[in-house]
Amino acid sequence: xxxxxxxxxxxxxxxxxxxxxxxxxxxxxxxxxxxxxxxxxxxxxxxxxxxxxxxxxxxxxxxxxxxxxxxxxxxxxxxxxxxxxxxxxxxxxxxxxxxxxxxxxxxxxxxxxxxxxxxxxxxxxxxxxxxxxxxxxxxxxxxxxxxxxxxxxxxxxxxxxxxxxxxxxxxxxxxxxxxxxxxxxxxxxxxxxxxxxxxxxxxxxxxxxxxxxxxxxxxxxxxxxxxxxxxxxxxxxxxxx
Amino acid sequence: xxxxxxxxxxxxxxxxxxxxxxxxxxxxxxxxxxxxxxxxxxxxxxxxxxxxxxxxxxxxxxxxxxxxxxxxxxxxxxxxxxxxxxxxxxxxxxxxxxxxxxxxxxxxxxxxxxxxxxxxxxxxxxxxxxxxxxxxxxxxxxxxxxxxxxxxxxxxxxxxxxxxxxxxxxxxxxxxxxxxxxxxxxxxxxxxxxxxxxxxxxxxxxxxxxxxxxxxxxxxxxxxxxxxxxxxxxxxxxxxx
DNA sequence: CAGCTGCGATAACATTTGTTAGCGCAGGCG
DNA sequence: CGCCTGCGCTAACAAATGTTATCGCAGCTG
Numbered sequence: 001x002x003x004x005x006x007x008x009x010x011x012x013x014x015x016x017x018x019x020x021x022x023x024x025x026x027x028x029x030x031x032x033x034x035x036x037x038x039x040x041x042x043x044x045x046x047x048x049x050x051x052x053x054x055x056x057x058x059x060x061x062x063x064x065x066x067x068x069x070x071x072x073x074x075x076x077x078x079x080x081x082x083x084x085x086x087x088x089x090x091x092x093x094x095x096x097x098x099x100x101x102x103x104x105x106x107x108x109x110x111x112x113x114x115x116x117x118x119x120x121x122x123x124x125x126x127x128x129x130x131x132x133x134x135x136x137x138x139x140x141x142x143x144x145x146x147x148x149x150x151x152x153x154x155x156x157x158x159x160x161x162x163x164x165x166x167x168x169x170x171x172x173x174x175x176x177x178x179x180x181x182x183x184x185x186x187x188x189x190x191x192x193x194x195x196x197x198x199x200x201x202x203x204x205x206x207x208x209x210x211x212x213x214x215x216x217x218x219x220x221x222x223x224x225x226x227x228x229x230x231x232x233x234x235x236x237x238x239x240x241x
Numbered sequence: 242x243x244x245x246x247x248x249x250x251x252x253x254x255x256x257x258x259x260x261x262x263x264x265x266x267x268x269x270x271x272x273x274x275x276x277x278x279x280x281x282x283x284x285x286x287x288x289x290x291x292x293x294x295x296x297x298x299x300x301x302x303x304x305x306x307x308x309x310x311x312x313x314x315x316x317x318x319x320x321x322x323x324x325x326x327x328x329x330x331x332x333x334x335x336x337x338x339x340x341x342x343x344x345x346x347x348x349x350x351x352x353x354x355x356x357x358x359x360x361x362x363x364x365x366x367x368x369x370x371x372x373x374x375x376x377x378x379x380x381x382x383x384x385x386x387x388x389x390x391x392x393x394x395x396x397x398x399x400x401x402x403x404x405x406x407x408x409x410x411x412x413x414x415x416x417x418x419x420x421x422x423x424x425x426x427x428x429x430x431x432x433x434x435x436x437x438x439x440x441x442x443x444x445x446x447x448x449x450x451x452x453x454x455x456x457x458x459x460x461x462x463x464x465x466x467x468x469x470x471x472x473x474x475x476x477x478x479x480x481x482x
Numbered sequence: 483c484a485g486c487t488g489c490g491a492t493a494a495c496a497t498t499t500g501t502t503a504g505c506g507c508a509g510g511c512g
Numbered sequence: 513c514g515c516c517t518g519c520g521c522t523a524a525c526a527a528a529t530g531t532t533a534t535c536g537c538a539g540c541t542g
Contacts, residue, residue: 061377061381063381063385063467064467065467067385068385069380069381069384069385071377071380071381083370083373085366086363086366086367086370087370087374091374091377091469091471091472092377122327125326125327126327128369128373129324129327129328131373132324132369132372132373132376133328133332135373135376135377135380136302136312136332136333136376138380139310139312139376139379139380139383140302140304140310140312142380142383142384142428143310143383143425143427143428144304144308144309144310144428146498146499147498147499178518178519178520179519179520179521180519184384185384186384187383187384187385188499188500189499189500189501190519190520191499191500191501191502191521191522192498192499192500194520194521194522195499195521195522197521198521198522226304226305226306228332230332231332387528387529388528388529419488419489419490420489420490420491421489429529429530430529430530430531431489431490432491432492432529432530432531432532433528433529433530435490435491435492436491436492436529438491439491439492
């Protein structure tokens with residue numbers, strides 16, 4: 001049940017079942033969250049490391065006046081919060097966007113499993129480096145792209161991340177994020193998200209279906225978003241032995 | 242000459258001279274860069290880990306059309322790129338803002354020194370966690386704050402980071418970043434940076450001196466920026482044994 | 483000294499984005 | 513069925529931000 005993680009790490013590292021079994025056996029236990037449930041609450045102690053098995057989650061921060069910024073989205077195969085190993089309290093919240101199926105490990109047990117297997121430790125370190133790369137990309141998206149380009153860029157990124165995690169690729173992208181969530185993710189107002197989505201539809205770049213987005217013209221979307229074709233690609237990263 | 246790093250880590254971890262001497266002796270060598278020089282070029286191999294001894298540097302990404310987004314600023318005591326341990330190529334550039342004085346270590350030698358001392362390894366891991374926290378803060382700044390608030394927030398963050406690194410605190414903040422750099426950091430146009438700075442001056446929140454900013458009213462700045470008082474504070478992070 | 487260059491301030495105007503409000507549709511529930 | 517409620521679309525208007533252009537100043541250089 002940590003297979004999406006397996007698929008992710010397998011794209012970069014030579015790991016086999018023998019590497020994962022101690023994690024499965026000793027460290028991780030399954031947990032379920034309802035849609036909308038809080039997985040991590042702001043300012044509480046960080047006690048576990050999580051791996052998403054199924055469903056989507058968001059990591060967010062709140063401002064005093066109630067505004068929200070979603071920092072990133074967690075998809076199946078994503079791992080959080082490795083920083084729990086070192087930081088005492090969460091400076092952010094995590095919420096289930098859909099019904100959410102995770103594996104979680106108390107930090108002491110996770111550390112034990114990691115210490116026993118150097119390749120596994122390196123692989124998890126890698127996920128942290130990738131996450132940092134995703135954060136930097138989010139910074140560029142917010143700082144230097146228009147509303148429409150932000151949306152196009154996010155869709156392309158999510159599609160790529162799903163592909164890397166071994167989930168269905170193609171042109172169909174499930175989209176459980178509401179307009180409000182997209183707005184809080186992209187630093188826009190919900191109305192402007194609607195406007196910009198309509199513009200993308202009018203330009204025949206995307207189409208909306210129930211619960212999903214169809215990427216009609218990836219080349220066009222990539223041009224609009226100036227999507228970096230090397231982003232998260234394996235050959236930009238040293239392949240692990 | 243890696244004393245700012247020592248001060249930084251000392252704020253969180255119990256480390257003494259004995260922990261650092263192997264780094265100094267075996268791993269790190271000094272290097273100098275002129276103002277404006279490229280420290281890391283985009284798409285080149287990452288070969289070293291750096292610690293800033295003196296001066297400022299910026300980490301940035303470029304878009305195809307030439308726009309630039311500065312991802313973060315590196316101050317004395319900051320460490321980069323730990324991700325060199327794992328990523329093959331730089332997906333970003335690093336440029337010296339002032340004359341820059343660094344210590345740098347080839348990654349193999351850095352790994353050797355780190356492996357020999359668990360406390361040191363944990364301390365460096367900590368710097369990576371802090372950097373992630375800084376990136377998240379940058380995301381919130383870009384996504385959910387106005388131009389004036391972004392500037393106020395950045396100034397307060399830089400001041401706090403300088404204090405943590407043991408550099409002069411007080412109300413004086415050196416500011417070697419040009420308007421263009423501030424614009425590329427904050428996702429604004431240079432003109433709007435000028436406008437917003439003028440507004441902050443008019444509101445008696447800051448004053449500009451040659452080469453620096455005076456934070457006249459920190460409380461007012463914090464209120465405008467909704468600056469989180471726990472941001473990067475030691476008690477939000479587990480103190481290392 | 484004259485002229486050049488980099489940097490910064492400001493004004494006028496254009497564009498993007500935010501705000502408020504009204505409408506419609508689908509699903510849940512009495 | 514009728515009535516909510518949550519969510520999304522759109523219009524009209526307001527505010528924030530971008531763009532282009534001009535000016536000034538300081539430092540450098542012939």
